[in-house]
Amino acid sequence: MDSDEITISKKHKPSDFVCLTGGIISKINFKMMFILFLIYIFIHNDVFINRVLTQIDNKSSKVGPCPTTRGTIILGIILVLVYITVDSLRNFI
Numbered sequence: 001m002d003s004d005e006i007t008i009s010k011k012h013k014p015s016d017f018v019c020l021t022g023g024i025i026s027k028i029n030f031k032m033m034f035i036l037f038l039i040y041i042f043i044h045n046d047v048f049i050n051r052v053l054t055q056i057d058n059k060s061s062k063v064g065p066c067p068t069t070r071g072t073i074i075l076g077i078i079l080v081l082v083y084i085t086v087d088s089l090r091n092f093i
Contacts, residue, residue, distance in 0.1 A: 032087065039082050043075050 042048060046065065053071050067075060 032090070035086055036083055039079060039086070043079055043082075049075075 049067055049071070053067060053074060056074055
């Protein structure tokens with residue numbers, strides 16, 4: 001039964017919740033998070049939905065002021081593609 005024991009290194013052992021979450025938070029790229037937030041705000045803008053989304057899906061992606069489920073999927077795909085492009089450019093430069 002000794003082989004089932006888990007050993008934790010005292011050097012790398014987190015001492016409390018603050019140390020554990022501090023390590024996770026320190027790994028977050030806040031610039032990219034802010035850029036992603038700005039992209040989200042731009043894509044979910046009424047002007048973008050009225051002018052771009054309705055052109056992509058023949059005006060069936062918008063019901064009233066909100067996009068339909070299909071329109072939401074298209075907006076998600078656009079968000080992911082823009083994120084991939086921005087992240088690739090950031091790594092390239």
